[in-house]
Amino acid sequence: MAKSPPELSRPTNPTLKRPSYAKQRTTMSFSSFYSPRLSIFLLALCGALFTFYNIQSLHAPVPSSPSWSLMHQWERVSNCIQEFKSMAEKLQQAVTFLPLKDLRYADKALQGHTWFMSSMYDTHEEGEVQYQQFPSEASKGRLLCLKGKETHDGSWNSYALAWPEALPINATLLKGLTFVSYNHYNYDNIWHGLSAMVPFVAWHIRNGCESPSRWILYHWGELRFKMGPWLRTLTEATFGGAPYIESFEGVNDSQPVCFEKAVVMRHNEGGMSRDRRIETYDLIRCKARFYCNLSLEGRIDEVNKQGLPVTSMTLFMRTGPRSFKNESAVIGIFEKECAKIDGCRLMVAYSNNLTFCEQVKLMSLTDILVSPHGAQLTNMFLMDKNSSVMEFFPKGWLKLAGVGQYVFQWIASWSGMRHQGEWRDPDGDECPYAEDDRRCMSIYKSGKIGFNETYFGEWAKNVLNEVKARKLKEAANKSSASTSGCACD
Ligand SMILES: *[C@@H]1O[C@H](CO)[C@@H](O)[C@H](O)[C@H]1NC(C)=O
Numbered sequence: 001m002a003k004s005p006p007e008l009s010r011p012t013n014p015t016l017k018r019p020s021y022a023k024q025r026t027t028m029s030f031s032s033f034y035s036p037r038l039s040i041f042l043l044a045l046c047g048a049l050f051t052f053y054n055i056q057s058l059h060a061p062v063p064s065s066p067s068w069s070l071m072h073q074w075e076r077v078s079n080c081i082q083e084f085k086s087m088a089e090k091l092q093q094a095v096t097f098l099p100l101k102d103l104r105y106a107d108k109a110l111q112g113h114t115w116f117m118s119s120m121y122d123t124h125e126e127g128e129v130q131y132q133q134f135p136s137e138a139s140k141g142r143l144l145c146l147k148g149k150e151t152h153d154g155s156w157n158s159y160a161l162a163w164p165e166a167l168p169i170n171a172t173l174l175k176g177l178t179f180v181s182y183n184h185y186n187y188d189n190i191w192h193g194l195s196a197m198v199p200f201v202a203w204h205i206r207n208g209c210e211s212p213s214r215w216i217l218y219h220w221g222e223l224r225f226k227m228g229p230w231l232r233t234l235t236e237a238t239f240g241g242a243p244y245i246e247s248f249e250g251v252n253d254s255q256p257v258c259f260e261k262a263v264v265m266r267h268n269e270g271g272m273s274r275d276r277r278i279e280t281y282d283l284i285r286c287k288a289r290f291y292c293n294l295s296l297e298g299r300i301d302e303v304n305k306q307g308l309p310v311t312s313m314t315l316f317m318r319t320g321p322r323s324f325k326n327e328s329a330v331i332g333i334f335e336k337e338c339a340k341i342d343g344c345r346l347m348v349a350y351s352n353n354l355t356f357c358e359q360v361k362l363m364s365l366t367d368i369l370v371s372p373h374g375a376q377l378t379n380m381f382l383m384d385k386n387s388s389v390m391e392f393f394p395k396g397w398l399k400l401a402g403v404g405q406y407v408f409q410w411i412a413s414w415s416g417m418r419h420q421g422e423w424r425d426p427d428g429d430e431c432p433y434a435e436d437d438r439r440c441m442s443i444y445k446s447g448k449i450g451f452n453e454t455y456f457g458e459w460a461k462n463v464l465n466e467v468k469a470r471k472l473k474e475a476a477n478k479s480s481a482s483t484s485g486c487a488c489d
């Protein structure tokens with residue numbers, strides 16, 4: 001099938017300069033569009049031709065009637081304006097909208113150019129986030145325009161590129177910077193929400209810490225108007241203001257909306273080097289702590305009565321699916337091991353009823369996070385760097401849950417934490433099919449997690465000793481690298 005203008009793949013023409021726009025932080029400023037810029041441009045152009053013609057005519061024989069000559073010249077100017085206008089109208093008519101969700105790529109929804117804005121290629125420099133920016137050299141100076149307010153089928157929403165002088169007919173131009181997010185999952189689950197937000201933070205760091213005037217959220221090309229409370233607060237903390245999520249109120253289904261400046265992300269962290277990821281999570285952690293009025297100094301300074309550094313272990317409990325079957329037994333095992341270590345403190349918290357800032361604070365007080373597999377583990381990046389994570393799975397996940405079960409190993413690595421391994425329950429609910437039958441996953445997915453006293457005890461002891469040794473060494477060095485502010489302040 002014919003595909004895509006390939007010239008969009010990469011900035012190719014270094015001589016084209018991106019037009020610079022005044023930085024603006026407006027909530028939503030509609031300006032109904034019939035190209036006033038274009039009219040001014042045409043008048044100026046034709047006026048210049050007119051003057052040029054006049055200078056030329058000085059050298060020509062004096063015409064018999066000056067008024068005839070003026071009329072004649074005005075006619076030429078007016079013809080010239082008509083011609084340019086008609087050309088611009090053709091350009092306006094030529095703006096072609098394509099479906100945001102391209103069903104031809106349904107089997108490769110996440111690969112390469114993806115099925116979202118499939119005719120576009122991302123800009124990707126080595127080690128940096130993959131993104132699209134409009135206008136840019138890659139877009140040949142064209143702006144991004146979107147059309148449609150569909151929330152159930154993304155193939156009815158559409159996109160197009162247009163030059164600012166020839167925006168599509170009846171288009172609305174929105175000023176300021178717009179972040180357009182593509183999320184294959186959702187904006188409620190904190191893991192999936194964070195994954196969608198991280199690339200914008202990376203772009204923000206690389207682009208003078210510019211914050212967006214609005215967000216446009218898509219899932220499979222369908223519009224979404226809400227972020228979950230955790231993600232919403234994290235976004236507010238990071239970008240220094242509550243996110244304005246565009247809902248296109250007052251715009252018709254068939255009315256195009258174009259953006260003065262837009263950045264599109266559809267690959268999450270994909271393409272980012274380890275250093276870039278660390279830098280990005282560093283900023284989000286710092287901003288979250290600042291927002292929640294917590295110290296930015298880190299845990300190096302917390303000591304117990306004997307002056308020993310405190311080693312803090314937190315059991316972060318779930319309720320319902322993937323909770324521990326016997327919480328008191330699990331707490332008992334970790335309590336026992338903690339009691340053997342000088343300076344150890346054990347905390348038990350529930351992920352279901354903590355506010356955002358309570359979660360940020362809890363993590364800032366934790367060296368070792370002990371928790372079942374689940375979205376609440378996303379919070380780990382809010383601990384001091386080099387902190388530890390211990391993860392637990394119910395029966396059946398190893399064989400059936402696919403690569404997604406490793407996300408918390410990934411985020412540990414991306415945010416500079418130490419994933420200290422996992423325990424997988426050998427026992428659990430029976431499945432009527434063979435163990436590796438995919439149908440069993442629906443049973444195992446929500447399974448609960450038992451315990452093995454011997455294993456948990458040994459594991460806790462080893463991790464506690466390692467962390468304590470590291471903290472003692474750091475305390476001895478105490479490189480007093482105190483941070484008083486975040487990047488992007
Ligand atoms: C533009 O808007 C006018 C008035 O609402 C409408 O009559 C016209 O059909 C629209 N044109 C296009 C191309 O949508």
Ligand SMILES: *[C@@H]1O[C@H](CO)[C@@H](O)[C@H](O)[C@H]1NC(C)=O
Binds near residue numbers: 250251252255
């Ligand atoms: C949208 O369409 C309706 C009816 O088709 C019209 O009354 C309304 O003015 C339109 N709104 C805009 C912003 O064009």
Ligand SMILES: *[C@@H]1O[C@H](CO)[C@@H](O)[C@H](O)[C@H]1NC(C)=O
Binds near residue numbers: 357
């Ligand atoms: C942080 O402190 C400021 C000033 O005392 C206060 O206005 C703000 O509500 C606090 N923020 C949180 C999340 O507690």
Ligand SMILES: *[C@@H]1O[C@H](CO)[C@@H](O)[C@H](O)[C@H]1NC(C)=O
Binds near residue numbers: 328
């Ligand atoms: C939980 O474990 C403890 C210690 O092994 C045991 O005494 C208790 O009966 C268990 N509770 C349940 C509900 O199984």
Ligand SMILES: *[C@@H]1O[C@H](CO)[C@@H](O)[C@H](O)[C@H]1NC(C)=O
Binds near residue numbers: 319350353
């Ligand atoms: C939080 O939820 C847990 C589990 O449902 C419950 O035991 C605990 O009392 C709750 N805490 C608060 C402060 O509501």
Ligand SMILES: *[C@@H]1O[C@H](CO)[C@@H](O)[C@H](O)[C@H]1NC(C)=O
Binds near residue numbers: 385
């Ligand atoms: C984390 O540990 C590594 C390796 O031990 C060390 O080089 C680095 O400085 C530590 N980072 C922090 C923030 O303590």
Ligand SMILES: *[C@@H]1O[C@H](CO)[C@@H](O)[C@H](O)[C@H]1NC(C)=O
Binds near residue numbers: 426452453455
């Ligand atoms: C518990 O863990 C220990 C140590 O890894 C292992 O030897 C033992 O077989 C485990 N027990 C059960 C019931 O799985």
Ligand SMILES: *[C@@H]1O[C@H](CO)[C@@H](O)[C@H](O)[C@H]1NC(C)=O
Binds near residue numbers: 473474477
């Ligand atoms: C402590 O300082 C010494 C000497 O400056 C250095 O060699 C060592 O790597 C440092 N250790 C840590 C954990 O920072």
